Amino acid sequence: MDDEVAVRLAIALAELPAEAADAVTGYRNRSFSDEQWVLVADLVRLGMAVGWPAGVRRGGGNIGWALGLHARVHLLLGTNRTVAGWYGPDAVATTLAGGHVGRGPDAFTLPPQFASAWNARLRTIGRVLVPSTPPPARKFTAGEPAAPLTAAELEEVLDFCAGHRSPRFGGRVGERLARMVWLICGTGARNEDLVTVVDGKPVHVTGEAVTRTPAAAVFTTAGPSPRRIPVLAACEAAVLDAAAAAGERPLLERLPRSTRITDRAIDSSGWAAEQRFTLNALRLRHTWLAAVLAGGVPYPALLRAAGIGGERILASLTARLPALDDAAYEAALRCGTGPLPTAGQLLLPGLTHPAPRPPLREQP
Structure with missing residues (x-):
C-alpha cells in the first residue's frame, strides 16, 4: 500500500512546478495529531498534487483543508488506505454525502457547504487517480436554474x-x-x-x-x-x-x-x-x-x-x-405550444376570467 501511494505521489509531484511541489511536500494539516498525520499524510499530499490549481506555483488555496476533511472522514471509517480505496467513487461519494461522521471524541460534522464547494474538485481528483471511475451522470431537469418550467x-x-x-x-x-x-x-x-x-x-x-x-x-x-x-x-x-x-x-x-x-x-x-x-x-x-x-x-x-x-x-x-x-x-x-398548463381554472389575482389554456405536449 505504502509503495503504491509513494510511487503515485512521486509521479504527481514531478509534474508540478518546483515551488508547488515543495508546497505539497511540506504541507502539514494541523487538525490531525502526529500519529494520525503519519497515517494520512501521503494520501492527502497525493490528492493535493493531482488537484493542484492550474497555473498556481505556490499556496493552492484551501485544497489541503478540503482533502484533510476527506481524510478525516475515511480515517474514522477505517477505509482501506490505498489509492483506489481513498479516492475511488465510493470514497468520494461518501465524503460528499456529508453529515455526522464517527463516534466519540473524534466524531465531527462536515460543513454543510462542503459538498457544493468541493464536488467538482473531489470528483476530478478521483477520476485522475482511479480512471475506471465513471463520470457523474448529468441530467437536464426542471430543477436546474435555467430549465423551462413544467x-x-x-x-x-x-x-x-x-x-x-x-x-x-x-x-x-x-x-x-x-x-x-x-x-x-x-x-x-x-x-x-x-x-x-x-x-x-x-x-x-x-x-x-x-x-x-x-x-x-x-x-x-x-x-x-x-x-x-x-x-x-x-x-x-x-x-x-x-x-x-x-x-x-x-x-x-x-x-x-x-x-x-x-x-x-x-x-x-x-x-x-x-x-x-x-x-x-x-x-x-x-x-x-x-x-x-x-x-x-x-x-x-x-x-x-x-x-x-x-x-x-x-x-x-x-x-x-x-x-x-x-x-x-x-x-x-x-401560435407556439409548449410546457404551459392545460388543466384547472387558475385566475390572475384581481381578475375574473379563467386563465387560458393551450394544447400541451409535456417536455421529455
Whole structure:
C-alpha cells in the first residue's frame, strides 16, 4: 500500500512546478495529531498534487483543508488506505454525502457547504487517480436554474400568486408576480425589456405597451431600440387584462425605483426556492422559448422576437432567410405550444376570467 501511494505521489509531484511541489511536500494539516498525520499524510499530499490549481506555483488555496476533511472522514471509517480505496467513487461519494461522521471524541460534522464547494474538485481528483471511475451522470431537469418550467411547476407558481396576500398591499404582491409570469411566459421579455433608465431614473413599461392587432396581442419592449413581440395565445387574455388594468401606470406596479424588476417581483412575493424550486426570469424566458420552438416558429421570427441580433453569424444567417411581414410574424409567434398548463381554472389575482389554456405536449 505504502509503495503504491509513494510511487503515485512521486509521479504527481514531478509534474508540478518546483515551488508547488515543495508546497505539497511540506504541507502539514494541523487538525490531525502526529500519529494520525503519519497515517494520512501521503494520501492527502497525493490528492493535493493531482488537484493542484492550474497555473498556481505556490499556496493552492484551501485544497489541503478540503482533502484533510476527506481524510478525516475515511480515517474514522477505517477505509482501506490505498489509492483506489481513498479516492475511488465510493470514497468520494461518501465524503460528499456529508453529515455526522464517527463516534466519540473524534466524531465531527462536515460543513454543510462542503459538498457544493468541493464536488467538482473531489470528483476530478478521483477520476485522475482511479480512471475506471465513471463520470457523474448529468441530467437536464426542471430543477436546474435555467430549465423551462413544467406544466405542474407553472401551475404551482400561479396557485402561489393567487393565494399570496401581503399584510400591507393585500393581493397586489401576488398579482404583480402573476402579471410578470404571464408576460414573460408569453413573450420571453428580459429585464431590460421591462425597464429602461432615462436621466438616471428607471422608467418601467406601462399597460399601454400591450396593444391589439388583427393577428395578435403585441407587447412593445422598453429601451432605445424597442421591438414588438406577439404574445402567445395561451397567455394572451391574461396579458391583455393586466395591461388594461394598469393603463398608463407601470405594468408591474410598486417597483418605482428598481431597475432589476424581475428579481424584485420574485423576491418581494416571498417565493422560497429552498422550499419549492428555483424561480427566476431566465426560467420563465426559457419556458416561452420551449413553447415557440415546439410550435415550429420560423427561425427569423424567433430571432426577432427574442432580440437576438447582435451576433454577426446570426445576423448574417437572418439576412439570407426569407423575410416575414408583420402579419406572418405575429401569427407565427402567437401560435407556439409548449410546457404551459392545460388543466384547472387558475385566475390572475384581481381578475375574473379563467386563465387560458393551450394544447400541451409535456417536455421529455
